[in-house]
Amino acid sequence: MSAPGDLVLEARGVTKSFGEREVLRGIDLGVREHEAVALIGASGSGKSTLLRCIDLLEEVDDGDVFLDGEVITDPAVDPVPVRRRLGLVFQAYNLFPHLSALENVVLGERRAHGISRAEAEERGRALLARFGLAGREDDRPDNLSGGQQQRVAIARAFGGSPRVLLLDEVTSALDPELVGEVLEAVRALKREGMTMLIATHEMSFAREVADRVAFLHEGRILEQGPPDQVLSAPRAEETRRFLRRIQAN
Amino acid sequence: MPSDRRLEREAAKRRRHRRGQAIAALSSIVILGGLAALILTSPGWPEVRETFFNWEVFKESFPDVLKAFWLDVKIFLVAELAILVVGLFVALVRIARAPAMFPLRLLSVVFVDLFRGIPTILLVFLIGFGVPALQLSGTPSDPVILGAIALVLSYSAYVAEVYRAGINSVHRGQRDAALAVGLTEAQALRHVILPQAVRRVAPPLLNDFVALQKDVALISILGPLEAFREAQIIESLTFNFTPLVAAALLYLAVTVPTARIVDRMGGPEGAVR
Numbered sequence: 436m437s438a439p440g441d442l443v444l445e446a447r448g449v450t451k452s453f454g455e456r457e458v459l460r461g462i463d464l465g466v467r468e469h470e471a472v473a474l475i476g477a478s479g480s481g482k483s484t485l486l487r488c489i490d491l492l493e494e495v496d497d498g499d500v501f502l503d504g505e506v507i508t509d510p511a512v513d514p515v516p517v518r519r520r521l522g523l524v525f526q527a528y529n530l531f532p533h534l535s536a537l538e539n540v541v542l543g544e545r546r547a548h549g550i551s552r553a554e555a556e557e558r559g560r561a562l563l564a565r566f567g568l569a570g571r572e573d574d575r576p577d578n579l580s581g582g583q584q585q586r587v588a589i590a591r592a593f594g595g596s597p598r599v600l601l602l603d604e605v606t607s608a609l610d611p612e613l614v615g616e617v618l619e620a621v622r623a624l625k626r627e628g629m630t631m632l633i634a635t636h637e638m639s640f641a642r643e644v645a646d647r648v649a650f651l652h653e654g655r656i657l658e659q660g661p662p663d664q665v666l667s668a669p670r671a672e673e674t675r676r677f678l679r680r681i682q683a684n
Numbered sequence: 685m686p687s688d689r690r691l692e693r694e695a696a697k698r699r700r701h702r703r704g705q706a707i708a709a710l711s712s713i714v715i716l717g718g719l720a721a722l723i724l725t726s727p728g729w730p731e732v733r734e735t736f737f738n739w740e741v742f743k744e745s746f747p748d749v750l751k752a753f754w755l756d757v758k759i760f761l762v763a764e765l766a767i768l769v770v771g772l773f774v775a776l777v778r779i780a781r782a783p784a785m786f787p788l789r790l791l792s793v794v795f796v797d798l799f800r801g802i803p804t805i806l807l808v809f810l811i812g813f814g815v816p817a818l819q820l821s822g823t824p825s826d827p828v829i830l831g832a833i834a835l836v837l838s839y840s841a842y843v844a845e846v847y848r849a850g851i852n853s854v855h856r857g858q859r860d861a862a863l864a865v866g867l868t869e870a871q872a873l874r875h876v877i878l879p880q881a882v883r884r885v886a887p888p889l890l891n892d893f894v895a896l897q898k899d900v901a902l903i904s905i906l907g908p909l910e911a912f913r914e915a916q917i918i919e920s921l922t923f924n925f926t927p928l929v930a931a932a933l934l935y936l937a938v939t940v941p942t943a944r945i946v947d948r949m950g951g952p953e954g955a956v957r
Contacts, residue, residue, distance in 0.1 A: 547866025
């Protein structure tokens with residue numbers, strides 16, 4: 436594991452409302468190279484919205500997001516090349532149901548990154564094999580288990596060689612017995628030094644894989660720090676309450 | 685080795701099945717046979733048979749009606765292809781969000797409202813007789829082509845709405861995922877959304893084609909010798925409706941198989957996704 440380096444991703448004062456509802460109320464958060472940051476917080480605290488804002492699937496209202504020091508949330512910035520430098524894995528997988536596992540991985544590489552079909556397929560096969568999906572290349576998502584589908588989705592997001600991988604509660608839609616295989620895929624990425632921002636409900640996983648944990652509460656980051664500190668000795672009362680509630684379940 | 689209990693159950697199941705079949709057969713014979721007997725013995729039947737189901741007239745007229753029917757087949761095959769293309773184009777224009785597309789988007793809404801709202805027969809008449817009356821150079825004057833254009837306009841309006849419904853039915857997460865892997869909006873539409881939308885709307889599209897295949901007969905008001913017109917001419921010479929029944933059978937010969945394909949696609953197995 437490499438030591439964290441320069442800031443790769445940084446949110447400064449990001450706010451976002453949907454109509455009257457303020458979802459993000461000024462988010463300041465940085466992710467350094469090779470660092471994995473876990474984003475924890477109750478449902479509706481704004482974790483997904485923050486990740487979607489970073490991937491430019493939602494437009495921020497105020498503040499800015501920087502990728503490698505360049506602002507990406509400026510209205511003048513074309514979102515397409517920015518998204519090609521980021522990877523996003525969705526809670527509900529969002530695989531393309533009309534395409535095979537391999538085609539799901541290859542589509543972005545070919546169309547967005549201009550890699551030749553032969554090369555993209557070779558890379559796609561290698562990627563699927565890496566996430567334990569060798570032999571499932573030609574299966575449609577429907578024929579795969581939830582855990583397999585999410586691993587295809589991780590391979591798909593990783594296929595574009597992103598600077599940062601954004602993971603949005605990637606195990607929340609899974610049956611309990613399938614959670615382990617997906618977490619193992621994320622662990623493998625961490626070992627390779629992938630820079631990641633991970634929204635998660637799995638506290639033990641956050642403790643294990645994250646270099647830093649940030650607690651999001653009602654659209655603000657109430658505290659952040661090393662996992663042991665935030666998860667074992669939280670400073671904020673809201674964090675303590677949240678962790679108690681999670682452990683009670 | 686299955687247990688006695690299981691064998692007993694299977695035997696009971698077979699008995700139930702056989703009994704069901706026997707009842708269905710008996711009920712069919714009684715009801716359908718009764719209906720047939722009622723019709724065949726009714727006082728007016730000989731006249732009905734003579735006027736609508738005259739075998740001699742049928743044999744005599746069928747080759748001509750069949751020959752004319754090929755024109756229908758040619759028209760609906762070409763029209764269907766054109767409708768698929770025009771309908772998709774209108775649908776895509778209508779969902780386009782670029783501000784520069786605003787006038788085209790407006791036109792596509794007008795196109796759909798207009799051609800879906802006018803009776804098809806009126807449209808056929810208007811274009812088939814109206815366009816030649818303009819005597820503009822370069823406009824087609826062949827009634828077959830003009831009639832086909834009228835059908836294409838009318839049906840493209842319906843089909844555009846079918847496509848649009850299909851596109852809107854694809855979950856938003858699909859667009860998000862396509863953008864997230866780095867595709868442009870156009871690439872997302874082309875590679876992710878449209879393929880799913882078209883699969884989903886194939887049954888309603890074919891359903892519209894069933895309607896089109898019989899509406900080709902509307903072109904007869906412009907004069908081309910298609911099946912209905914040919915049958916009508918023979919009818920007016922013989923005062924016998926059997927040629928029209930022959931034409932009806934020919935339309936059924938193409939619409940029923942198309943309808944069966946629709947059934948199979950939309951079946952409970954949900955073969956199409």
